[in-house]
Amino acid sequence: MAMTVSPTEGDSIAAALDVIGDRWSLLVLRGVFRGTYRFSDLRDELGIASNLLTTRLCRLVDHGVLEKVPYQQRPQRFEYRLTDAGRDLSPVLVSLMQWGDTHRSDGEAPTVLVHGECGWPIENITRCTTCHTSVDATDIRKQDARKQDML
Amino acid sequence: MAMTVSPTEGDSIAAALDVIGDRWSLLVLRGVFRGTYRFSDLRDELGIASNLLTTRLCRLVDHGVLEKVPYQQRPQRFEYRLTDAGRDLSPVLVSLMQWGDTHRSDGEAPTVLVHGECGWPIENITRCTTCHTSVDATDIRKQDARKQDML
Numbered sequence: 001m002a003m004t005v006s007p008t009e010g011d012s013i014a015a016a017l018d019v020i021g022d023r024w025s026l027l028v029l030r031g032v033f034r035g036t037y038r039f040s041d042l043r044d045e046l047g048i049a050s051n052l053l054t055t056r057l058c059r060l061v062d063h064g065v066l067e068k069v070p071y072q073q074r075p076q077r078f079e080y081r082l083t084d085a086g087r088d089l090s091p092v093l094v095s096l097m098q099w100g101d102t103h104r105s106d107g108e109a110p111t112v113l114v115h116g117e118c119g120w121p122i123e124n125i126t127r128c129t130t131c132h133t134s135v136d137a138t139d140i141r142k143q144d145a146r147k148q149d150m151l
Numbered sequence: 152m153a154m155t156v157s158p159t160e161g162d163s164i165a166a167a168l169d170v171i172g173d174r175w176s177l178l179v180l181r182g183v184f185r186g187t188y189r190f191s192d193l194r195d196e197l198g199i200a201s202n203l204l205t206t207r208l209c210r211l212v213d214h215g216v217l218e219k220v221p222y223q224q225r226p227q228r229f230e231y232r233l234t235d236a237g238r239d240l241s242p243v244l245v246s247l248m249q250w251g252d253t254h255r256s257d258g259e260a261p262t263v264l265v266h267g268e269c270g271w272p273i274e275n276i277t278r279c280t281t282c283h284t285s286v287d288a289t290d291i292r293k294q295d296a297r298k299q300d301m302l
């Protein structure tokens with residue numbers, strides 16, 4: 001009989017998924033990346049129930065991905081901003097968007113992301129840190145792996 | 152009263168999350184990327200209940216991310232292999248792993264991924280398609296955006 005144990009130990013993918021491994025958390029993050037910082041705005045934009053949004057925001061704050069920043073006194077009110085660790089999740093969201101553009105849209109990307117400095121489109125790639133070649137999934141190995149792993 | 156409506160329309164992140172936006176689906180994909188192709192092996196390795204694994208595999212097959220490939224006749228048995236669309240999810244998993252290495256491990260990456268051809272570590276980056284600069288989250292804009300969006 002299989003037990004539903006968390007296979008987190010010693011694995012960074014599982015560890016990351018413990019923080020952001022559900023659809024709502026990733027949609028909340030997408031909202032904050034796009035400039036929606038306040039509880040009521042996130043709730044209305046996503047159409048998420050308040051209790052679900054509260055648990056997601058608390059978990060993202062607890063794990064240091066978002067931080068609460070006051071924007072009003074009396075009554076005190078907060079908005080949710082990305083921490084440095086939160087901003088580092090940008091490649092996860094950009095790679096999800098890129099996959100959706102390629103495989104889930106009808107040929108045209110609904111949103112084009114560009115490099116702010118020069119205005120041309122950006123792309124997410126996996127590359128070799130040494131030869132700088134863009135590396136395909138089939139050419140990724142575990143260091144010291146005996147069999148052909150792609151992760 | 153907020154309704155839990157899917158904000159998928161015209162958005163590639165939400166569209167991607169409709170396919171792989173839950174922890175188990177991403178852990179199943181991680182398993183297949185690492186060379187675990189059979190139902191019983193995935194179940195035992197992940198410690199996932201059979202019914203949960205069945206729904207995840209069916210959805211991944213239905214959406215063209217995995218395909219069933221027979222490996223035995225009488226009785227016929229299948230294993231689950233990545234399609235081209237499935238292999239294109241590699242950057243999502245690599246970027247999750249990279250974030251976990253940086254923010255959820257104690258300074259040392261549990262698994263080092265290397266470029267098969269030259270043996271040096273790989274990295275996932277977002278870069279400009281034109282000037283090829285590595286682009287930080289704070290320097291990503293929507294094309295024609297009026298406000299400062301980062302996605």
